[in-house]
Amino acid sequence: MAEDRPGTDGGMAWEGISPTLEDVAARAKVSTATVSRCLNAPQRVSERTRERVMEAVRALGYAPHFGARALAANRTNTFGAIIPTMENAIFARGLQAFQEELGRHGITLLVASSSYSPELEEEQIRTLIARGAEAVLLIGQDRTPESYTLLRRRRIPHVVAWTNARGEGPVSIGFDNRKAMAALTARVLEQGHRRLALVSAPRAGNDRARERAEGVSEAMAAHGVPPADLVLIETPYSITNGAEAFARLMARRPRPTAVLCGNDVLAAGALRQAREMGIDVPGEVSVTGFDDIELAEIVTPALTTVHVPHRAMGAGAARKLMALRNGEDVGASEELEATIVWRESLGPAAVG
Amino acid sequence: MAEDRPGTDGGMAWEGISPTLEDVAARAKVSTATVSRCLNAPQRVSERTRERVMEAVRALGYAPHFGARALAANRTNTFGAIIPTMENAIFARGLQAFQEELGRHGITLLVASSSYSPELEEEQIRTLIARGAEAVLLIGQDRTPESYTLLRRRRIPHVVAWTNARGEGPVSIGFDNRKAMAALTARVLEQGHRRLALVSAPRAGNDRARERAEGVSEAMAAHGVPPADLVLIETPYSITNGAEAFARLMARRPRPTAVLCGNDVLAAGALRQAREMGIDVPGEVSVTGFDDIELAEIVTPALTTVHVPHRAMGAGAARKLMALRNGEDVGASEELEATIVWRESLGPAAVG
DNA sequence: TCCAGAAATGTAAGCGCTTACATTTCACGA
């Protein structure tokens, strides 16, 4: 490449590896201010000059230095999001919608994942702030008090999604995990199931998992089944863990007749294990999930699950954050509906 | 919160929303240089002073301004990665390994997705550069010449993964898509299949898809089956698209007896559609995938597919990039093995 | 006790950009 060798660029001296505003200005024979205006407020520069400048920008392959810009202008057009995991698709669709909505308004998204650890999340929040995030999307309400302090001190707008926060605390956009899980459990109970098991994510530091578990108990109580009878296994979200938990449950006597899973990933693992063990679902055991990610439709039997309004949450969160950033009032939290999707994996309790 | 109101912070004046080095220095009664050293080279500061400074840092909730730091030090400890999509799990595991390896060395990862569009990818490259990415991971080789020019000009180390680039061009770490797909196709042909169909991703701008398709033709030719007989459908990676493509193929007479899919996601869609249409897999039609993501094991029947060394690629790419960034030589491209995983979805061709 | 050299700390010059303010240029009516 000619332009990689000094002094050969069409007779021009080699401009350095990373051209600066000044380089562009020199080449276009204008001041740096004019170049800056060309880039940020083109209408304030005359047609002729603008063309000359843009030509120089192109010729030099100039790209503004983000850090310098952030420093000088004190704005970044960058939002952040911290999700618990990217390993599975649970948050993918919601995040996609979030990003699309931001993109439409010229905002860049920085994504980090916390691996379900509040300490790591606090760390990530610091990083996002340092990188100039002007607003932050968080999942759920459980986190260290310092996390909230950091955000409040810096006056950084933040919204929590995937949950429904009432009263004090951060603005939320989401659904009622407890209510949704209670509704699903009610359906299970209506099918005659009495020996229920729940495969939950670890509930410490995860309000969604906790609320879902509470929802199960609540529904059991409402149907006159002692919540204490619930067999509960906690294990991190993963297919393998779901399979293992299912195997453990099937080793119990009497066996549960319905295995509720904290999300679709665990449920998919349960189904795989059932197939491996030759256990018929839903003939011998019913299985349910939560989230309604694509996976739920693909497994055999297809999962009965709770449909979560991923895209609506993502897009709504983006709109709320942009409004907050612009100093507008977004009112209280917003509760969306999570609905139950009845597919094949839930059937009547086997007699006996 | 007391510290949110001016003049109440234990008698101290309110330090401003975002404390700076100078604020910390003032509070600790040292110069900004000392504070900076405390943060970047603690061993160069006396124990007593360090404690005082750290105390001030904590009290003020100070976090260094990333942009300012990048500007002054001309380093960011940030790498970038651009993957085609986050929608499905194809790249998730590899990216995870990549990130873990970088994290171990204190490097932050910035991820962007290009939606399989070279133009968008070029845009993303610009953004990553502007944000100070010191090295970049890319998927595959197909991209605009400008993309490569940008990276070369800025002397930004980059590695392409998921592919095996020989000769000139960027360093790669990956596997031979053509060879892998040819091997899989050979297995299919050995099962007696002669009417083959391929559901591929759009091949324009996607060398992996192109090479996989070529692999199919190559194997057919080698087995004396005219490659022209291959029925090829191009459609973007998604479960729904896989299902639709499968339906279209099954409408043909005679039907193909084996449907090769460009990846597991398309194959999962095909299987779903087969179930819906009451077509037995592999009894009536065989189906294969590519990638061996978790999904492949979960669907019914489990997918015969090509196992891609995701984690090895991710970790290897990280190591190569770090070496390059440190000015070390990493030698030529590295080819990993992709192996065939035989599961249930591939069986002998039905007679007739 | 004194002094050399090491260790600790301070001073100040930028890094590349934006923008308030100052200056120049332009278009147009008198």
Add this chain to the structure above:
DNA sequence: TCGTGAAATGTAAGCGCTTACATTTCTGGA
């Protein structure tokens, strides 16, 4: 022709940090 206000452009002061270099403060042997 000139004067005027608007439009275009330039000047220069930072934004918050790092770091070369200068200065001060220790430490311990003679």
